[in-house]
Every structure is written in C-alpha cells, then in structure tokens.
Amino acid sequence: MTETREVRIKRMKMRSMRRGIKEMDLILSAYADRNLDAMDTAGLDQFDALLHENDQDLYQWVTGQAQPPEGFVHLVADIAQTFQQ
Template sequence: MTETPEARLKRMTMRSWRRGIKEMDLIFGRWSEAHLAGLDAEKLELYEALLAEADQDIYPWITAAMPVPQRYAALIDEIRVFARANVSAG
C-alpha cells in the first residue's frame, strides 16, 4: 500500500516532534509545522533523509558546533534561522 501525501506529512511531523532530545523536538517540531506542507518533493525527500540522521549528529550542525554535510547545508541554515527566531521566543 502506498502512503498518501497527507499521511506522509503527518508521519514526518510526528517524527519531528519525537526526536528523543527535547531541544531537537522543539526545533524540528515547530519548523515542520510551519513548513512541511509547503515543501516541494525534492525538499521533502531531503528533510526525510535528515530525520533519519541521529540527533547527536544533527544538534551540533544546528548549533554550528560542527560542520554540516554539504547535502544538508541549505536546509540546516533554514532551520537554524527559524529556530533562532521562533524556538527561543517560547
């Protein structure tokens, strides 16, 4: 059975909110709710691949403590900007 686009977005949003590290839940959860529905197919694929990465790898990319793999650089930059403007504000 093929996953519907709506089910995919719901699954990805759920995965964004249930990362395992609270900081990542807040960053990815809020970003996904604000942006997932508007992403094109290519960016959805990229975000889904990012969701498969370990939080222990992603968090240092988001905080700029470690270099971001080129594949994810633009997306991480976008998420980082959103997090600075929205997550710390509560």
C-alpha cells in the same frame, strides 16, 4: 501501498516531535509545522532523510557547532534560522 502526501507529512511531523532529545523535538517540530505543508517532493525527501540522522549530530549542525554534510547544508541553515527566531 504508497504513502499519500498528507500521510507522509503527518508522519514526518510526528517524527520531528519525537526525536529523543528535547532540544531537537522543539527545533524540528517548530520547523516542520511551519514548512512541510509548502514543501515540494524534493524538499520532503530531503527533510525525511534528515530525520534519519543522529540527534546529537543534528543539534551540533543546527547550533553551528559542526558543519553538516554537503547534502544538508541549505536545509540545516533554514532550520537554524527558524530556531533563532
């Protein structure tokens, strides 16, 4: 059975707030709440892929301590901007 857009967004929002380290819970859940509903399918695909990455790596990427992989550069920059607000 194929996941509907609504169910997919709910799943990703839940996954964003249950990361494993509190910092990423706060950062990703805030970003998800603000942006997922307006994303197109490609954006949702990219965010879904990002959710499979390690929290320690994600935190370093978002805080600028390490460079994210090429495929995530723009998304991580957008998340970092949300985090800094």
